[in-house]
Amino acid sequence: MRLGGAAIAASLARYRSRHDVWMMNLADRVLYRDGLVLVIDKPAGIPVHAGPGGGPNLEHWFPLLRFGLPKPPALAHRLDRDTSGVLVLGRHKKALRRLGKLFAEGRVEKVYWAVVSGVPRESEGRIEAALLKQPHGTVGWRMVVDPQGQKAVTDYRVLGAVDGRAWLELRPRTGRTHQIRVHCAALGTPIVGDPTYGGAADHKLQLHARAIALPLYPAKPPVAVTAPVPPHMVALLAGARLAREPGRFGAECGSVSEAGITIRRLSPQDAALFRDIRLEGLRRDPDAFSSIFEDESGKELSFFAERLDRSAVFGAFRGAELLGVAGFYVQPGPKHRHKGTLWGMYVRPRARGAGIAGRLVAAVVEHARLHVELIQLTVISENLAARRLYERFGFAAYGLEKRAAKYHGRYHDDLLMAKMLISDGEPDSGPPGGERKE
Numbered sequence: 001m002r003l004g005g006a007a008i009a010a011s012l013a014r015y016r017s018r019h020d021v022w023m024m025n026l027a028d029r030v031l032y033r034d035g036l037v038l039v040i041d042k043p044a045g046i047p048v049h050a051g052p053g054g055g056p057n058l059e060h061w062f063p064l065l066r067f068g069l070p071k072p073p074a075l076a077h078r079l080d081r082d083t084s085g086v087l088v089l090g091r092h093k094k095a096l097r098r099l100g101k102l103f104a105e106g107r108v109e110k111v112y113w114a115v116v117s118g119v120p121r122e123s124e125g126r127i128e129a130a131l132l133k134q135p136h137g138t139v140g141w142r143m144v145v146d147p148q149g150q151k152a153v154t155d156y157r158v159l160g161a162v163d164g165r166a167w168l169e170l171r172p173r174t175g176r177t178h179q180i181r182v183h184c185a186a187l188g189t190p191i192v193g194d195p196t197y198g199g200a201a202d203h204k205l206q207l208h209a210r211a212i213a214l215p216l217y218p219a220k221p222p223v224a225v226t227a228p229v230p231p232h233m234v235a236l237l238a239g240a241r242l243a244r245e246p247g248r249f250g251a252e253c254g255s256v257s258e259a260g261i262t263i264r265r266l267s268p269q270d271a272a273l274f275r276d277i278r279l280e281g282l283r284r285d286p287d288a289f290s291s292i293f294e295d296e297s298g299k300e301l302s303f304f305a306e307r308l309d310r311s312a313v314f315g316a317f318r319g320a321e322l323l324g325v326a327g328f329y330v331q332p333g334p335k336h337r338h339k340g341t342l343w344g345m346y347v348r349p350r351a352r353g354a355g356i357a358g359r360l361v362a363a364v365v366e367h368a369r370l371h372v373e374l375i376q377l378t379v380i381s382e383n384l385a386a387r388r389l390y391e392r393f394g395f396a397a398y399g400l401e402k403r404a405a406k407y408h409g410r411y412h413d414d415l416l417m418a419k420m421l422i423s424d425g426e427p428d429s430g431p432p433g434g435e436r437k438e
Contacts, residue, residue: 026061028349032225032283035408036095036216037088038065038073039225044084044204044232048075058087065089067287068410077103080178082193085112085209085227102214103175109213109222112170112180113159115206115233116189117199119166124157127183131176142196143178145186152176154183165192169210180207204232220294225283228350261323261356263363266313271305273322274313278304281346287380287412289344290405313344314363316356323351326360330371340372345386361393365419373422378404381413395419 032039042048042058049059062072073089076099090096102108132149136142153173160167166189170180181197184190190199192206199205208230213222266274282293296303307313316324324347331339342364347356368375379386381400395417404414 026058026064028352030065030284031086031227032223033067034223034286035410036091037076037099037214037223038067038091039212039223040065040087040089041227042079042084042087042209044082044230047081048078048087062089076100077175079209080181080205080207082205083207083209084230084233086212086225087209088212088214098216099214102216106173106175107215110172110209111211112172113208113210113229113233114168114170114180114184115192116166116168116184116187117192118164118189119161120156120158120168120187120189125155127154127156127187128152129183129186131179131182133177143176143182145182150174150176152179152183154180156183156187206233208233221297223283260318261354261359262317263314263359264317265367266308266315266325268305268308270315270322271301271308273315274308274325275299275301275304277322277325277346277348278344280348281344284349285346286407287405287410288346288383288386290378292407311343312364312367314360314367316347316351316360318351323348324356324360326357326364328364328368328375338373340368340375342368342375342377357389358392361389365393365421369421374418374420376416376418378414378416381415387415387417390417390419393419 026040029041029043030038031041047055047057050057059075062074064072066072069091071092073091074096076088076090076096079085079087088099090099129145129152130147130149131143131152132146133141134144134146151174155171155173157169158166159169168184168189170184172179178197181191181194185194185197185199190197192200193203194205194207195201209227210229211224211226213224215222217223279293279297282289282291282296286292311327311329313325313327315322325344326342326346327344328340328342330337331341342361345357345360347360365375375395377390377395378401379390381387387397396419397415397417399416401414401416403411405412
């Protein structure tokens with residue numbers, strides 16, 4: 001049975017009423033999406049699926065992640081309830097079969113970060129300790145190191161250490177239940193917040209699925225996705241000064257306020273920064289762009305420098321960090337130079353909600369007033385947040401292009417929007433001069 005939006009909403013409302021749980025806006029936690037997979041940033045403190053006793057779980061909200069497909073995605077692997085970070089979902093049966101094969105063959109590269117009690121004697125090494133499930137208490141269980149158990153291998157590296165705690169990078173080479181938690185304990189450095197395996201109980205579990213690389217497509221680089229550090233780990237890392245780069249974690253995941261944000265035009269010298277944020281946008285939200293990640297990820301840095309030279313691209317900065325971009329160009333040809341196009345709008349997820357998108361649109365509009373009479377743009381018709389943003393700045397819809405784009409077998413409709421910069425009665429003085437680049 002297929003559920004429409006109203007039926008899904010009603011189901012969620014009934015679920016919230018029965019269980020008194022908070023609503024998960026999982027769409028805002030999508031780190032990567034294409035026709036086969038979704039990668040989401042799982043929050044700590046909620047299981048991925050229902051346990052024997054029921055209760056809130058991520059799977060319940062998967063219908064909100066269909067993005068036009070008839071069925072919701074499904075889990076390709078699992079994370080513990082209190083572990084945060086990258087979680088891979090298959091969007092249909094074919095995708096799940098392919099993902100299952102990759103995980104079973106050990107071809108998926110996984111990176112975890114953990115804060116542990118104690119410091120390993122060696123700065124890097126390999127933990128090889130077979131694991132066995134063992135009854136614990138009256139109804140529970142736990143994993144133990146046992147030669148009769150399943151083979152389990154984890155590589156580790158110390159990234160920082162101070163005051164008897166260490167920050168570890170861990171790469172599991174096998175996928176056993178609680179593998180990293182037990183292996184850290186076996187190393188003599190249990191994870192902070194993991195009393196089940198000997199860790200201090202004064203914090204939430206300090207274990208984060210930091211990154212994953214999926215070799216999904218032959219002859220193409222693996223799909224690489226990174227999850228921002230969660231707030232409960234930022235506080236401990238920053239407070240203990242484990243990070244080697246001051247301010248690194250707060251910049252990654254904390255909410256961004258409008259204070260301290262500056263807007264300026266990018267130059268070709270900003271090509272590396274522009275490339276990074278552009279590829280992030282194409283990877284995370286491929287439906288929002290006419291270009292695709294697979295094409296631009298192979299371009300040389302000079303490609304992005306030339307683009308910055310040809311177009312006016314504005315960036316939102318906090319210090320040296322580029323948080324968002326929006327581009328503008330004057331349309332080519334003598335009959336069209338009175339029109340410009342707003343393109344490439346993207347704000348990094350951790351910086352959304354701070355007014356950055358609005359400031360970028362305002363910068364583009366003010367620049368355009370010096371060069372054109374009309375600004376045009378296209379936006380995916382179902383992107384209601386973007387439509388509201390542009391309407392707030394005076395853009396009005398003037399058309400709908402059905403099936404404007406097709407990506408991974410799915411069609412998208414483009415809403416055409418425009419903003420007049422001169423009144424209808426204002427005389428036409430010809431194309432304005434200035435430093436227009438086309």
